[in-house]
Amino acid sequence: MSFSSFGQRFKAFSENPDTYVAELTEFYLSDANMKKDKQKEYEALILQYADVFNAMPVQQKKDVMKLSNLMLKKRVRPLPGFYDFIETQIAFKTTNQSNESFNQWFKGLNWTIESSTLGGFNNAVNSSLNLVKYNTLYSTKIVDWKVKHNGYNIRIDTIRGPYVDFTSDIDLTYSSQKDLNTIFSTKGKFYIVEQIFEGFGGKVDWSRAGLPKDQVYAELSNYNVSLKRAAIIADSVLFTNKEYFQHKLSGTLEDLCSDKVGDVTYPRFYSYKREEIIKNVFPDVDYVGGFTQQGGKFLGYGTAVEPAELVIKKEGKLFCKAKAILHPFSQEGIASPDCQITFYINQDSVYHPGLLFRYNKSQKEIACINNKEGISASPWVDSYHAIDIYTEAVYAKLDGHTLEFTSIKAPSNTVSFASFESNNYYTEAKWDKIKGIDEVSPIYRVKGFVDKYKKKNIPVKEFARYIGFDETQAEVMLMRLAIDGFINYESYRKTAIVKEKIFDYIKANTKKQDYDNLRFVSSTKNSANAVLNIFDMDLRLYGIETFSLSDTHFVNIAPNKGEIVMKKNRSFEFNGKISAGRFNMGGEKCYFDYERFALNLPKIDSMAFYVPLFEDTNKIIKIQTPLQNLVCELLIDDPKNKSSIKRVPGYPMLSSLEESFVYYDQPKIQNGVYLREKFFYKLDPFKIKDLMTFKTDSIRFTGIFKSSGIFPDIKEPLKVMKDYSLGFIIETPSTGMIAYGGKGQFYNR
Incomplete structure (x- = not known):
């Protein structure tokens, strides 16, 4: 009916x-x-x-x-x-x-x-x-608001109708089917028709997130809530988290009862102040930025314009800054995704635009991890050594004195890979790889944007419009350029910052600017790829494969045990084997001077070289006689022509700076009877140009031959003999040559 x-x-x-x-x-x-x-x-x-x-x-x-x-x-x-x-x-x-x-x-x-x-x-x-x-203000199958009180009054508002006036403290509990929380010791008015509670005062704690109620809580001022949701939003609250600071923060409280299993991200507090400065949030770690408590997680947070910042000190001096939108704090430390990191070492820095940052409070250790997301695969930029470093992880302890470039720490038998590139590194292969199948190289697209809009900060939206792609495609293009080291990409504000390297690369491609091909590849097992000593700034590289200083001149280095010590601006020390043109040598305490594009070789144990055959100059053969105990300098090319774009006559050029020797104590020569202490040829300092193209008959070493008293000292230059050894031929005078100190006479050639 x-x-x-x-x-x-x-x-x-x-x-x-x-x-x-x-x-x-x-x-x-x-x-x-x-x-x-x-x-x-x-x-x-x-x-x-x-x-x-x-x-x-x-x-x-x-x-x-x-x-x-x-x-x-x-x-x-x-x-x-x-x-x-x-x-x-x-x-x-x-x-x-x-x-x-x-x-x-x-x-x-x-x-x-x-x-x-x-x-x-x-x-x-x-x-x-x-x-x-x-004692319930509102109740449905999914939402409940209950009140624990000591009495109330029902009154009439001429505009809003009847309301319940709680003038003494009440506990107001709001709940969903599987979750609840309480505002303790609050007061307020419940407007019956509107289903609204207007409260003032009270306290909300984080006990449902597993935090002690006397350690983490928010004190409310005035707030209004609709009872149709098990949720509150309150402005001007005072927040306390005694784990991290003693004073109270002013901000906003949000809480929502959720029935999702494991979803304990409420209550949430957001500080008003975006530049809150907390000294020693952990020992030697300061924090600058806003704060939010989200369930059991205490987070530092910022904005795209003003990211939150961790300031880490070592012995009272700035050592590291880590910037991110979010810095999640825990009792163990900090773990911040997509974090921009800078290590400050003396007057220089080691910088990365965005990866996973971790700080372990108990071990006082910083860990920077390439987590295979976003731009984390971008290189570290090392200003002192002028190189880009591609590595899986960087570790540093505040009570230590090193930065360790290595793989993510894992059980034993871990193989770790890293590479180190000069910031002037260029190859045609890399250029082609970046261009791919695109009609226009992404490098030229970025240059075109900079030329048109006269700015080096490129928002993704503007770049997408400029190249006619959607934003996702444009962002991927910029992120790939960041990974290749051409731009810094700040993902939290979707903006690329163009580095000078992109213009240098274009000039290198068009042969309008010099470049180098200095690149080191490291592979180690159970050890770091590189360790930077922050006291002397030596960067020790391990597991280094044979590498080239000049492809054009065939100048290659094979360091002993795969170790080199990088110095300022790409110069480095090493022990090992050097090949240059047709010369091979092994040395100790060798030093590559990047500015001069030269090798200082103070201790060459042995030097061998190849010459064209007399009968066929298209073929080469190894000289049977090695030069030994040399002090040399190798000028690879003109310092302004490291790429060897131009042909500069004379390079590479090898100079012996002091006397050196040829010895005849090998077993194949009279069973080694000629001891090197008394029987040798002492070479004068010499210079050989064009190590790749010199002629066989141009080889001529002046010096003196000492024969352990068999003959008087002979000053006759060494030349390449028909059997491809180094030697000389002299005609004895008709009276012969004194032998054995006058005890005999030698007649022959």
Whole structure:
């Protein structure tokens, strides 16, 4: 039966107290839509209500009957409206509420029936019932707001209607099906029709996130919440986290009850101040930025314009800065994704635009990890050594004195790879790889943008419009250039910062600028690829394969044990083998001077070289006689022509700076009878140019031959003999040559 049809059968209450209860029964029986089980509940309720109604003062009875007729005109149905109305009256009686509260409640319902909608009235009656009977402000299948109180007053706001005034401290608990939290010791007003609670004061803690309630909490000022969600947002709260600081932070509180398993990211606090300075958040670690507490996670946070910053000191001096949008703190330390990191060492720096940053509080160790995301594969930029470093991880301890470039720490038998490139490194192969199948190289696209807009900061959106690609494609292009070391890409603000290297690379490609091909590849097992000593700035590289200083001139280095020591601006020391043109040598304490593009070779044990065959200059053969104990200098090319773009005559050029020797104590020569201490050829300093193209007959070493007293000292230059040894031929005079100190005479060639 429709409401209109039963409305015709039951039009009004007579307002006779003696018949009112019976009329209620007639009213609910007129609702043909009510199920039998509900009819039985209604019948039991009215039986209980009869005693309550009959005990009311006369005026209250009149008020009830008058309101009942107003409800009927408003088309309030037996269920839920009248049922809740009756049950609330019973609850007022059974919970010993005062007549004043009852009368105020009644006034509120009168205001609501006249000023609100049918739905608003039903909500008001239901909320009243929940409050009086269950100490609940709002309740559905998925949201509950309960209150623990010591009393309240019901009042009327002429505009907003009835409200419950909690003037003494209450605990207000909000919950979803599987989650809850409480505002402790708060006060406020519950506006029944609006389903809004306006509170002031109180405290919210983080105990549901596993944090001690006396250590982490927020103190509220004024706040408003809609009770239809198990959530609060409050401004101007004061936040305390005694784990990290003692003073209170001002900011915003957000909380949401969630039924997701393991989702403990609430409550959340966000500080207002974005430049909060916390000294010694950990020992020797300062923090600058905003703060947010999200569940059990305490996070430093910033913006794309002003990222949050960790300032790490070593012996009181700035050692490292780590910038990121988020810095998650924990009792163990910090783990910040997509973090821009700079190590400050003396007047120089080692910089990376974005990777995973970790700080272990107990070990006082910094770990910077390439986590294979975003631009983490970009190189570290080392200003002192003028190189780009590609490595999986960098580690540094505050109580140590090194930066360690290596793989991510793992169980033993780990093979670690790294590479080290000069910041003037260029190869055609790398240029082609960057260009790929694109019609226009990404390098030229970036240059075109810079030329057009006269700026080196490139927002992704603007770059996408310029090249006619979507933003995702444009961002990928910029990130790849960052990984190749041409730009710094700040992913948190989606902006590329163009480095001078991109213009140098274009000039190198068009042969308008010099470059080098200095690149070191390292492979180690269970050890670091490189270690930087922050005291003397020596960068020790390990596991280095044979590498080239000049492809054009065939100048290559094979360091002993794969070790070299990098000095300032790409100069380095090493022990090992050197090949230059047709010369091979092994030396100790060798030094490559990048500026001069030269090798200082103070201790060459042995030098061998090849010459063209006499009968076929297209073929070469090794000279049988090695030169030994040399002090040399090798000029690889003109210092302004490291790429050997131009042909500069004379290079590479080898100079012997001091006397050197040829010895004849090899077993193949008279069974080694000629001891080197007395039988040798001492060479004068010499210079050989064009080490790759010299002619065989141009080889001529001046010096003196000492034969252990067999002959007088002979000053005859060494030349390449027919058997491709170094020697000389002299004609003895007709009188012969004195031999063995005058004991004999030698006649021959």
